[in-house]
Amino acid sequence: MGVSNNITAILNFIALLASVPIIASGIWLASKADNECTHYFRWPVVILGALILLVSLAGFVGAYWNRQGLLALYLFCMAVLIVLLLIVLVFAFVVTRPDGGYSVPGRGYREYRLDGFSSWLRDHVTNSGNWNKIRTCLAESNVCGRLTQNYVSPDQFFAAHISPLESGCCKPPTACGYNYVNPTLWVNPASPMSDADCLLWNNDQSLLCYNCNSCKAGLLGNLRKEWRRANVFLIVAVVVLICVYLIACSAFKNAQTEDLFRRYKQGWV
Structure with missing residues (x-):
C-alpha cells in the first residue's frame, strides 16, 4: 500500500x-x-x-x-x-x-407565540391535518405527567425553567389568570377572554392545552x-x-x- x-x-x-x-x-x-x-x-x-x-x-x-x-x-x-x-x-x-418566546414577569419559564416562528414551520407543523396527529401523540406521551411529579408548590413551579413544550401544552397562558392547583390542574380564570387559548384550556388530562396555539408554539420552540x-x-x-x-x-x-x-x-x- x-x-x-x-x-x-x-x-x-x-x-x-x-x-x-x-x-x-x-x-x-x-x-x-x-x-x-x-x-x-x-x-x-x-x-x-x-x-x-x-x-x-x-x-x-x-x-x-x-x-x-x-x-x-x-x-x-x-x-x-x-x-x-x-x-x-x-x-x-x-x-x-x-424565536417566538417571551419572558413572563414572576415566572422562571417563557411562553410562546406562533407568530414568532418562521412561516415554513408554522405551515408544515401546525396545519390542521398534521396537528391532529401531533396532538394525539403528545397527549399519549408523558410530557405533562412528569411536571406533577417534579413540582408540588406554586413557588416551585413558577420558578422552574420548564421546556417550551411543557410551558405551551401543560398549563394555560399566564394572561388567563387561572389559579394554580398543580402543574396540570388550574381553576377559576380571572380574565378568560384575554387570550383565545383561555377558553380552550381543559383540566381533562387528555386535553389540557393541546388544542391551544400556545401548545403549537411550544412545540416549535422545543424543535x-x-x-x-x-x-x-x-x-x-x-x-x-x-x-x-x-x-x-x-x-x-x-x-x-x-x-x-x-x-x-x-x-x-
Whole structure:
C-alpha cells in the first residue's frame, strides 16, 4: 500500500469517527417527544450519519487494499453526503432562526407565540391535518405527567425553567389568570377572554392545552431549541468531513500518479 493510500485510509478512519457525533445527535433528536410526534424531523440526521459511516468504511477498505474504483466511488458519494448535510444544516438554521418566546414577569419559564416562528414551520407543523396527529401523540406521551411529579408548590413551579413544550401544552397562558392547583390542574380564570387559548384550556388530562396555539408554539420552540443544540455538533462534524474530503482528494490524485509511475517503471524495466 502506497503512502497516499495510507493517508487516505487514515483520513477515512477519521471520517468514520466524525459520523459518530452525527448519528448520536440524530438519535438524541429522535428520542425527544416533539420529534417523535413530528416524524419528518425525526430520522434524517440519523440516516445521513449512517450513510457517512458506511461510505467512510468503503473508502477505508478501498484505500487499504488499493481499490481505485472503490475510492473513486467513495469520493463521489462523500461529496453528495456532505452537500446533503450542509443543506440540512442551513435549512435547520434558517427555519429555527426566529424565536417566538417571551419572558413572563414572576415566572422562571417563557411562553410562546406562533407568530414568532418562521412561516415554513408554522405551515408544515401546525396545519390542521398534521396537528391532529401531533396532538394525539403528545397527549399519549408523558410530557405533562412528569411536571406533577417534579413540582408540588406554586413557588416551585413558577420558578422552574420548564421546556417550551411543557410551558405551551401543560398549563394555560399566564394572561388567563387561572389559579394554580398543580402543574396540570388550574381553576377559576380571572380574565378568560384575554387570550383565545383561555377558553380552550381543559383540566381533562387528555386535553389540557393541546388544542391551544400556545401548545403549537411550544412545540416549535422545543424543535428550535433542540435543533440549535444539535447543530453545534453537526457543524463541527461537517468541518472535519470537509477537511478530510479535500485532503483525501489530493491523496487520491497522488495515489493515481504513484500507480501510473509504478506501471511505467515496470514497463520500462
